[in-house]
Amino acid sequence: MKLLITGASGFLGRHLVAQAVMRGHDVRAQVRPVSDIKSLGWENHPRVEIVRADLRSRAGLDDLVRGVDAVISNAACKAGDFYTQFAGTVITTENLLQAMANTDVKRLVAVSTFSVYGFLKMSDRELLDEESPLDTDPIDRDEYAQTKLVQEQLARGFAKEHQGKVTVVRPGVVYGKDNLWTARIGMELGANRCLVVGGRSILPITYVENCAQAIVFAAEKEQAVGQTYNIIDDDLPTHRQYLRALNQHRKPRMKSLPMPWLVMRFLAAIALGVNKLFLGRQAKIPSILRPAALHARCKPSTYTNKLIKDSLGWSPHFALDEAITRSVADTDPATLTPEPATEQTTADHETRTCA
Amino acid sequence: MKSAVIGTGEISAEHLKFLANSKATDLVGVCDLSPAAAGYAAKTFGAENAYTDYKQMLDEAKPEVVHVLTPPQSHVPISTDCLDAGAHVICEKPVTLGHDQFASLWNHADKKQKRLIEDHNYRFNRPVLKIEKLIADGVLGDVMEVDIRMALAIRDGGRFADRNLPNPAHKLPAGVIHDFITHLSYLVLRFIPDPDKVSAAWTNHGGDDLFKFDDLDAILIAGDKHARIRFSCRTAPDCFAITVRGTRAEVQTDLFHPFMRLIKPRTGGEKLAPVVNQLANGLSLVGSSCSTLRNKLMQRTPYEGLHTFLNRTYDALQHDAEPPVTFDDMDRTSRLIDQMLAEGNWV
Numbered sequence: 001m002k003l004l005i006t007g008a009s010g011f012l013g014r015h016l017v018a019q020a021v022m023r024g025h026d027v028r029a030q031v032r033p034v035s036d037i038k039s040l041g042w043e044n045h046p047r048v049e050i051v052r053a054d055l056r057s058r059a060g061l062d063d064l065v066r067g068v069d070a071v072i073s074n075a076a077c078k079a080g081d082f083y084t085q086f087a088g089t090v091i092t093t094e095n096l097l098q099a100m101a102n103t104d105v106k107r108l109v110a111v112s113t114f115s116v117y118g119f120l121k122m123s124d125r126e127l128l129d130e131e132s133p134l135d136t137d138p139i140d141r142d143e144y145a146q147t148k149l150v151q152e153q154l155a156r157g158f159a160k161e162h163q164g165k166v167t168v169v170r171p172g173v174v175y176g177k178d179n180l181w182t183a184r185i186g187m188e189l190g191a192n193r194c195l196v197v198g199g200r201s202i203l204p205i206t207y208v209e210n211c212a213q214a215i216v217f218a219a220e221k222e223q224a225v226g227q228t229y230n231i232i233d234d235d236l237p238t239h240r241q242y243l244r245a246l247n248q249h250r251k252p253r254m255k256s257l258p259m260p261w262l263v264m265r266f267l268a269a270i271a272l273g274v275n276k277l278f279l280g281r282q283a284k285i286p287s288i289l290r291p292a293a294l295h296a297r298c299k300p301s302t303y304t305n306k307l308i309k310d311s312l313g314w315s316p317h318f319a320l321d322e323a324i325t326r327s328v329a330d331t332d333p334a335t336l337t338p339e340p341a342t343e344q345t346t347a348d349h350e351t352r353t354c355a
Numbered sequence: 356m357k358s359a360v361i362g363t364g365e366i367s368a369e370h371l372k373f374l375a376n377s378k379a380t381d382l383v384g385v386c387d388l389s390p391a392a393a394g395y396a397a398k399t400f401g402a403e404n405a406y407t408d409y410k411q412m413l414d415e416a417k418p419e420v421v422h423v424l425t426p427p428q429s430h431v432p433i434s435t436d437c438l439d440a441g442a443h444v445i446c447e448k449p450v451t452l453g454h455d456q457f458a459s460l461w462n463h464a465d466k467k468q469k470r471l472i473e474d475h476n477y478r479f480n481r482p483v484l485k486i487e488k489l490i491a492d493g494v495l496g497d498v499m500e501v502d503i504r505m506a507l508a509i510r511d512g513g514r515f516a517d518r519n520l521p522n523p524a525h526k527l528p529a530g531v532i533h534d535f536i537t538h539l540s541y542l543v544l545r546f547i548p549d550p551d552k553v554s555a556a557w558t559n560h561g562g563d564d565l566f567k568f569d570d571l572d573a574i575l576i577a578g579d580k581h582a583r584i585r586f587s588c589r590t591a592p593d594c595f596a597i598t599v600r601g602t603r604a605e606v607q608t609d610l611f612h613p614f615m616r617l618i619k620p621r622t623g624g625e626k627l628a629p630v631v632n633q634l635a636n637g638l639s640l641v642g643s644s645c646s647t648l649r650n651k652l653m654q655r656t657p658y659e660g661l662h663t664f665l666n667r668t669y670d671a672l673q674h675d676a677e678p679p680v681t682f683d684d685m686d687r688t689s690r691l692i693d694q695m696l697a698e699g700n701w702v
Contacts, residue, residue: 032519054520083365084514086392094391150395284654 003219004068006030006055006096007075011179012111012171014040014334015212016072021047021336023216028068030055030075033353041335052353055092060353061099070107070219071100073155082143089147093154101162109219110155112170114204114230115145119295124261128204128301130170130228140292165225167218172232172303176208177327180246184297185239186259187288192252197288198261199240201300204232207323209333210316217312229308233316233323236303245320249328261300268294356672359384359416359442361409361433362424363396366447369658370422371400373665379673384416409433413440420445420672426523427533431456434471438463443470443672445665448537449692450685452528457689461682472668473688475541475680477595479660479667482608482615486599487545494619495601501546501582502598503539506590510561510569518565528696529557530567532586536695538595539584541688543575546599547582548687550575555695556702560589572702573695584695595657610657613650614643 003020007013008029018041020027028049029042037043037050053064055075065071073096077088093110100108117128118135126132138146158164173182181188182205186197206214214231218224237245240256247253271289275281287293308314318326326333358380360370374382386406387393397405406412413421413436421437423430423446431451434444444464450473451457464471477483489495509515514522515531527533555573559566571586595610604619616639621631649655667679694700 034518056520080513081365083368086395090391090395091389094389150391154391279653282654283652 001069001220002026002028002067003216004028004030004065004071006071006073006092008050009035009037009040010074011176012174012208012212013074014042015176015208016074016215017042017048018334018336019209019212019216020072020219021045023213023220025216028064030064039332041332045336049352055095056087058095058098061095062102065096065099065105066103068105070109071096071105072109072111072215072219073097074111074215076111076148076151078144080143082146085143085147086150089144090150090154093151097154097158097162097164100158100164106163107165107219107225108155108158109167109169109215109224110152111215112152112155112168113144113148114170114172115141115296116149116152116170117296119299119301120292122295122299122301124300126301127304128230129304130230130307135292135296138292140290141296142287142293145296159226167224167226168228169215169218169308170228170230171211171215172204172206172230174208174211175205175327176323177329177332179208180324180327185243186298189257193255193257194243195259195288196239196243196256197259197264197294197298198300199256199258200238201261201298202236202302203239203242204236204301204303205242205320206231206233207316207318207320207327209326210318210323213317214308214312214314217314218308221312223311227307227311229311230303230305231308232303232305233318233320234305235319237320239298242320245324249324261298264288264294264298265291356419356669357381357383357417358420358422359386359412359418360396360402360422360424361386361412361437362426362447363387363389363392364424367396367422367424369661370424370445370665371396371402373662374422375400377666377669379669380420383418384412386412410436413437413442418442420669423447427452427527428523431460434460435463438467438469438471441467441469443472445472445474445668447474449473449527449533449689451689452533454686454689454693457685461685470672470678471685472678472680473537473685474661474664475537475684475688476658476661476664477538477610478541478545479663479679480610480613480657481659482610482613483542483545483597483660484663485615486597486606486608489604489606489617490546490599490601494604494617495599495606496603498546498599498601499580500598500600501543501580502585502596503543503583504585504587504594504596505535505539506585506587506592506594507535508591508593509588510566511588516565521565525565525567529571529692530569532557532568532571533692535586536571536692537688539571539586540691540695541684542597543582543584544684544687544691547575547577547580550577550582550691550694552576553691553694553700554702555584555700557696571695575691612647614647615639 005016009031033052042048075092077085118133159166186195268289268291275283382402384404385397385402386409393405421442437444524531524534557568558570561569569588573584575582598607607616616636621628623631671678
């Protein structure tokens, strides 16, 4: 297949390209106009065509999409204010889908997130699966959750309005090289200390190579069309176990301050009550003290990856210890060994810019 | 009044918050080129409909007031269409890219017997209103000197530093500084309304091809009165500082982190007045720090003046009275910007 992967120079995007090539696909990798492509790990691979384009602008996007068999929509913005994230996540997706409609490309794998779930409505220890409710009132959630919810709606709209063959994948916390800390554990207190909320809660994580492989599987398999899959690894650790695994490779070790989930939940409820009663709900409370955000980050839930495993035959290749070892190693797991390039492929391999 | 908004960028949040909470208005439409952005804004702020074509919105929703919040390059054609459709226009700054365009658009509004109002929101921030009251009460005496200084780290990240998709503001006559120059100009003109000499140093200290200018240092002289406008992206922290010096007293404030320092003749005579001033201003600073904390907690931003501006504007529109930002205010502001940009006035 020829796959277009957007956001290809990002943390997950680099691995998506690597996994797609390893599984025998040709890849058109979209990166932004001034992204550094010198150390992507596959920038000289003959089966990767790098195309520079900013998805926030419609200019040139039809050319970006034309001729591919499927699109993995991975570009998103996790930093900045609401309007920055809206442009980087929602407008980009809207423009991409319009280009797909214009060029009659139907197959879409939309990379969503666990953040779209409405954790506040769920009970403690409840099983979170693909049928769990989405957050319908995300006003107290962070910008990421708000914009990813809109993005997912766009992908579903593409299925309805343009007969798109859409798969939505919702990874849990994706970890890997340079991305080992997650706010789901609690809160960092300086460089080497952290507050661990609910140490025995299960952490819904997926190692970036495992996750990338699952997403490429979803693009390949016909049975994935119309489906939504949660992506998490097997044998999920608790918050405490994950931190312990990290500390085996970390110097100095991260010291943890335990905070029981029920206490944190109580404190957040108090903060909400004070905000409602005395401050007209206008006060800006830190996210860890906002119930909607706290529940999304730290709630003790249970998780399953049964659907994606049964449906696509995927199973995570790397377990936690090996994944962390790969993450802290000097070598970059997203690096592909270039195949011997023929004269033709070398000539083909030029970075293109959409204008 | 039936209101509508065109453009759902960052500033739209403040306009839409006002419209969503105002009893004087009925938000009949929100328009953006992006269906997702228009739909999201309409849902969040309770607009009756979302549009991607503003002409369709003007036709179907028939708003009486339209807020034009698009990039400045599009203000003239969009505002003209809104006026033609019989709507008053509240337009983000700069309303036009030069005085000629402003004069022409104003005449068009006049012909249509509709109001054209440029957003001069910082004029309505509480510290500025307090300074105006001090002047009106004679506390400062005659205003002799004004400094308006804005420092913003626009090169260190954010929308103006984005090289992937350069912000449209880079293409304005003064580059990104044009996005702020209206604020600096109307504020200085509140205190020194008729400068007869203007000189400006426009510089690109960063020296790359993304920014046209990243620094402005302008001097205005009106008879024996002097004013200075500064814009810098190389000093920290960010500030929007105003100092007004009169024949009797001096006052300072910062609109980003509001405080008020007033140095005036006080009881105690010439020798003790400095001590009394320091004590009084110390107490005032303590109060300001509490206010700043409260503002942070309650998410009150330097855009507080926008809500007062819109409130007064709608009040004027409902009663067919003169809006708080008048033709003179806009005309002088637009002329001053032209003067600063005229190469003959460059230092």
